[in-house]
Amino acid sequence: MLRTVFRKELLEHLVSYRFPLFLVICLALVPTSVYVNYIDYAKRISDHNEQVRLANSELSASRMWEIHMGTIPIKGFRPPSPLSVFATGFESSLPRYYEFLAGGFKAGETSIGDESILSVAGRFDFLFIVQTILSLMVLLLASDLVSGEKELGTLRGVLSNSVPRHTLLVGKLLGGFTSVWLPFAIAFLLSVIVLAVTSFPLSDPAIALRVIALLVAASVFMFTYLTLGLMVSAGTSRARTSLVTILLVWILLQLVIPKACDMVASVLYPIRTETVVSMQKSLVARTLDEEKAKVLGNEYVAIFGMGAKFTTDLPPGPSLDRWNAFKSETDRAYRERKAAQLGQIDDAYGNERRTQRSIAGNLSLISPGAAFTRLVTDLCGTGEIDKARYVEAVRIHQQTLDEALYSHVSKTTLILPGGGSGSSSSIDKFVDLQSLPAFSFRIASLGEAFVGNLGSLISIVFWLIAPFAVSYVRFLRYDVR
């Protein structure tokens, strides 16, 4: 019986104008977007390789002293994610590189400057097509799955036979899904073929696996929207009412909720701006530096006398030993204090941001579209997980450079009690740059992407099951009049 209903549903869609229309739209959009984004990716890869080469040349041509003192930064580049051809995500808004200096790291330029305001609202990629265009088309298709038959009266003819209502509902759902999935799958396959004939690393098993995961995720997402449409369709008696309701549902789930979540979170849990935090950190650093300079100045005067002028050319002897010991101890103590206080500010701000993002993130999971976006961007290595991993990789690399390179640089500034000041810099050991580890960043593994998207997966599964359960109950209780 299920097979009969499924066959009829599929055939009905195949012989209607919808199937060719859906096929044409899928074929026109999916492979095109993938190809265009591949061209963009190829250009970014080429730019990346050139930038890495130039940065290395620049470093080789620089004087060791400048590098050790941090006047010439060491750059760490993030390679573009191959799967950004499917979902751009944060790809263009993340810095292409970070500059590592003795005082900390600094973000380099992003590629967002190359884009127009229209692209900022959402790039034309596979994610956008599935999440926005196909979801709407699937909903529209589902709008009359049941209500159309109610309105036409064919439902009476069908239910006058010994067909269980749940079988009819499941058959409709599966038939409807197959009729939208087939054109989508064909278009997806064509996109993969397009990528296969280019130099896209499709033969890499990790990439191939993610491409399959993308197909599965998009298929499940489309199924989710079909069950949503079925729920609305089963609850209304007229196809037009169903259509209007479905459009409202789509606007709410696709446009309103995902966009409003960040706003709601910032109202519920306001936090400081990054500029304020940066200024607070500068103030703390400057205060500590000044305090340290005064402490050193006092000790310098105590050792070398009130009238002594600051010089690095001190004669050897017990006074110099005492000064060096004190300076070293003070440097260490203030470095630790500075690190602790700045770390506290960073941690507090990090916690604030995490809490706000968590609120926004959890709220956004009300929308299956938002959940799908999170999942797909993370599968493509362009989502929030990899953004956080990138920043973390930068922090770790900075620590590595601090320990291996910048810790060998000693900068002393002192303020003398009688007025006047002085500063000196010294390098106790020159480090071979080749021995320093290169900056490395790898996107999260597939497992990590899935684990990090547990909430998204739960949201999608919820939207898959709940609307079907509602449709089921409503359809079972429906009076065929």
Place this chain on the structure above:
Amino acid sequence: MIQAIDLSKRYEDGLLALDHLNLRITPGQIYCLLGANGAGKTTTINLFFNFIEPTSGTALLNGKDCAKEPLEAKKYAAYVSENVMLYGNFTARQNLDFFTRLAGRKNLGKEDYYMVMRQVGLPERAFEQRVKTFSKGMRQKLGIAIAILKQAPALLLDEPTSGLDPKAGAEFVDLLMTLRGQGKAILMSTHDVFRAKEIADVVGIMKEGVLIMEKTKEDLKYEDLEKLYLKYMEVS
């Protein structure tokens, strides 16, 4: 056999659409239910197909309770509505194929469908034509073809001749007579008093959910059904 025992239906808005209906239609019998709009004729048919749940009483098809064993009961009845609604983008044969499969008959071939369509008088050119181009008469014939292929012992028709032209109406009546001859129990709701008198073995008149009159063909031999109908309709 089609049987209603004290069958009642009160809708959620409080309307009593059917009030303790009792009727019994045996094989080879045509029972015509007459009544104005809202008399309860369609509600009666809806209850037999479990389109709605009865408030009380029992609707039986071949002895099966239509509310308790709807899937089993529906095996024994075929349904033809006032406007036989079919899938417009399907051809006549595709519609037949789908509904026949739903009815549980899966081994029929193209020729079986063609034979039944010839039997009900559909022109050959219509067999592979999309149903959305069909006239109402052609759709009704296809509806009957679906009912025939179901091979159910009972046939419930809800105003099937309404809106048909005289020729199509007459052809439809001929088909019903043939089916009666094959031993089908037929319940037909209609507004058409003349046609009811012509074909019915039993005529029932319904008003406001109540079966207010029931007469056999013999009873009606010497009575004017139209006058009788109007008389019952006038009585408050």
